[in-house]
Amino acid sequence: MEPGNVNDVLLSCLEKNVTKPASATAEPSLSSRSSDPGNLAQRLGDAFLAVRNETERRAAPLSPEDQQIQSMPDASPTKWHRAHTTWFWEQFLLGEHAVGYRPFHPDFAFLFNSYYVSAGPRHARNHRGDITRPSADEVGAYRRYVDAAVVKFFREASADKLRALAPLVEVGLNHEQQHQELMFTDILHAFAQNPIYPSYDPDWRFPAATRSGDDWLTLNEGIHTVGHVDDGFHFDNEKPAHRALVGPVKIARNLVTNAEWLDFMQDGGYRTATLWLMDGFAAASKEDWQAPGYWREVDGAWQVMTLAGLKPVDPDAPVCHVSYYEADAFARWSGKHLPTEMEWEVAARAGQLNDAFGIVWQWTRSSYSPYPGYRAVEGALGEYNGKFMVNQLVLRGSSLATPQGHSRITYRNFFYPHHRWQFSGVRLAYYD
Ligand SMILES: [Fe+2]
Numbered sequence: 473m474e475p476g477n478v479n480d481v482l483l484s485c486l487e488k489n490v491t492k493p494a495s496a497t498a499e500p501s502l503s504s505r506s507s508d509p510g511n512l513a514q515r516l517g518d519a520f521l522a523v524r525n526e527t528e529r530r531a532a533p534l535s536p537e538d539q540q541i542q543s544m545p546d547a548s549p550t551k552w553h554r555a556h557t558t559w560f561w562e563q564f565l566l567g568e569h570a571v572g573y574r575p576f577h578p579d580f581a582f583l584f585n586s587y588y589v590s591a592g593p594r595h596a597r598n599h600r601g602d603i604t605r606p607s608a609d610e611v612g613a614y615r616r617y618v619d620a621a622v623v624k625f626f627r628e629a630s631a632d633k634l635r636a637l638a639p640l641v642e643v644g645l646n647h648e649q650q651h652q653e654l655m656f657t658d659i660l661h662a663f664a665q666n667p668i669y670p671s672y673d674p675d676w677r678f679p680a681a682t683r684s685g686d687d688w689l690t691l692n693e694g695i696h697t698v699g700h701v702d703d704g705f706h707f708d709n710e711k712p713a714h715r716a717l718v719g720p721v722k723i724a725r726n727l728v729t730n731a732e733w734l735d736f737m738q739d740g741g742y743r744t745a746t747l748w749l750m751d752g753f754a755a756a757s758k759e760d761w762q763a764p765g766y767w768r769e770v771d772g773a774w775q776v777m778t779l780a781g782l783k784p785v786d787p788d789a790p791v792c793h794v795s796y797y798e799a800d801a802f803a804r805w806s807g808k809h810l811p812t813e814m815e816w817e818v819a820a821r822a823g824q825l826n827d828a829f830g831i832v833w834q835w836t837r838s839s840y841s842p843y844p845g846y847r848a849v850e851g852a853l854g855e856y857n858g859k860f861m862v863n864q865l866v867l868r869g870s871s872l873a874t875p876q877g878h879s880r881i882t883y884r885n886f887f888y889p890h891h892r893w894q895f896s897g898v899r900l901a902y903y904d
Contacts (some may be wrong), residue, residue, distance in 0.1 A: 501705050502638050502645075512634050516641050517626045523645045524619055526875060527554060528612075530655050533672055536608040542601025543665050547658035547893065552584070552600045555611045557648040558618045559584035563591055564853065565644060566618065569637060570625045576617045577606070590852035642705050643853065649875040656779065656873040661893045664766045664777040671781035678778060679872050681790050682826040683726050689824045691719040696818045699843055700882040709857040710882040712845045716814045721901055723811055723819045726826050727834070728802065728898040730764075731787035733794075734774070736802050737763060747804045752797030755890045765793030765892040790897045792832050796865045796889035799835040799898045811901035813838035813884065816868045820881045825899070829879045832897030833867035840864040840886035864888050871895035 502515055531539065531550050539550040548556075559580060566573040575581065583603060585594035595603070606614070626634065656672070663670045699713035700706040742762050745753050755761070763769075766777035767785065774785040776792075794802070803809045811819075813836040820828045828834075841861055848858030864886040870879035873895050887894060 501703055502642050512631070512638065513626045513629070516634065516638060517623050519645055520622055520626070520641065521619070523648050523875075524615070527557060527648060527652055527655070528615070530652055534659060538659065538662070538670075539608045540601065540604065541662045542598075543658070543662040544893075545598035546891065547661050548597075548600050548654065549603075550655050550659055551608050551611050552603070553651045553655050553658070554608075555580065555606070555614060556584045556586055557651050558611075558615050560647055561618050561622055561644055563588075565637070565640060566621055566625065569629075569633070570621065573621060573625075576614050580606075580614065588852045588855050590855060640853075643856075646705060646707070646878065647856075649878045652875050653871065653873040653878075657894050660766070660777070660779060663781075669777055669782040672779040674780055676778065676780040678783075678786065678789050678792075679831050681727060681729070681788065681831060684826060685725050685824075687725060688722040689725050689819055689822075691721050691723060691815060691818055691822075693717070693719045694818075696814070696821075698814050698817050698882075700880070704880075706880065706882060707857060707884070708849060709840075709842070709846070709861075709884050710880070712843055714844050718812075718814050718818045721811070721815050721903055723815060723825070724808075724900040725824060726899075727790035727832060728900060729787065730785050730789050730791050732806075733764060733791040733802065734785075734787065736805050739805065741801060741805050744805075747801040749797060749800055749889075752795075752801060752889070755795070755797055756801075759890075761795075761798065764791055764798070765795075790827065790832050792895055792897050793892050794835075794896060794898060795892040796835050796887075798892070799896075800837070802898060803900055806900060808900040808902040810835055810837040811899060812836055813866045813868055815901055816899070817881060820868070828868075828881075829870045830874070831872055832869070832895050833871050833885055834869045834897060834899045836866045836868055838866045840866050840884065860886065867894075867896060 502512075502519055531554055534550050536551075539554075542549050542552075562573075562575055563581065563585070567575065581591070582593060583595050583606075585591050586597070587594070629637070659672060663672065694717075695715050696718050697713055698716045698718075700710035701713045741747060742756060748756065763774065764776075768775050768777065768782065770782075775782050776785050799810055811834075816825075816834065816836055819825050842858070846858070848854040848856075865888075867885040867887060868883070870883065871894070887896070
């Protein structure tokens with residue numbers, strides 16, 4: 473494909489999205505800041521290497537055995553994330569636009585294509601952990617080979633070509649950042665299955681929550697513009713911006729805490745069917761949910777598996793690793809509900825939400841659907857977002873695992889309602 477305008481091309485991945493908290497300050501678009509081709513080549517190269525190095529920084533504490541494991545079908549091995557993000561550059565940038573480029577290995581497109589039907593056949597998602605070869609070292613060599621080719625391409629491409637391809641490069645960078653978050657969520661799930669509870673980083677700490685101001689923020693009835701409006705980077709699912717009727721509604725300024733969740737548990741929340749959606753109670757019963765994901769009761773005290781290993785549950789910390797089904801049941805138990813994504817966005821634009829970003833993604837009650845007028849881009853990258861717009865729920869904000877510079881007020885994350893291995897939490901709302 474030949475990318476067009478940045479607003480037309482940019483795309484988000486189901487296989488989305490650690491240790492720096494993210495802010496909502498998105499980076500300016502690489503393609504919109506300068507018309508100087510030398511400067512653009514330099515900026516593309518710098519941005520590319522910064523993101524590529526962050527992936528390797530996150531993988532560095534993990535042994536080849538750690539990088540091999542796939543602890544459930546929804547989670548992918550670290551080694552696969554490192555290779556798949558590399559394939560993305562090879563497939564969509566080098567293979568299409570670098571004259572004379574030779575792929576690193578003829579089988580890697582089959583092994584490391586995720587879900588792009590248009591890009592050809594691919595290995596089964598739930599068997600990624602079965603692939604012991606290439607080794608983690610060979611994947612490292614693959615990454616270095618592609619890195620060198622991309623940097624060479626930036627150096628040698630014409631100014632017109634670079635300008636035309638800058639939006640595609642931004643998609644590649646943001647795609648890799650989404651996988652950086654998944655590297656943390658997936659290895660935490662794997663380590664949580666291990667009875668000796670390994671730590672990714674013994675010095676890691678759960679981010680401190682903010683509590684200030686009134687507990688409830690009032691949004692009066694009004695018509696608001698929601699969705700992405702400017703030329704900064706965004707995925708296609710954030711557009712078109714449009715007007716929406718919001719309020720009157722009250723939204724919690726703070727995230728739901730572990731202490732509040734313990735009250736729900738002690739009140740029999742997990743056993744009271746009338747609090748739950750039918751599918752939710754079926755999932756909770758089948759999976760024997762009695763507490764948020766990764767909680768373990770040890771000698772009568774609750775502990776939680778974290779990136780630093782097993783730690784005591786901090787009552788003041790935001791609850792994390794809860795599914796939509798649990799969030800919805802908790803809201804019903806509280807006499808409240810979950811906000812819609814539009815209510816969340818309007819409140820976040822007003823700057824009134826504590827910890828909107830950087831700790832836990834917040835479930836909304838909004839189905840992941842196209843905005844009015846949404847059309848997926850043509851070509852393989854049109855598969856990035858549009859084909860997932862059914863049966864999933866939108867989460868807003870960002871998490872402790874989201875890379876720096878990857879968060880936006882209009883960002884729409886999405887997962888199935890039973891998923892709880894992401895860093896997902898709860899913010900409540902209610903109508904008077
Ligand atoms: Fe991907």
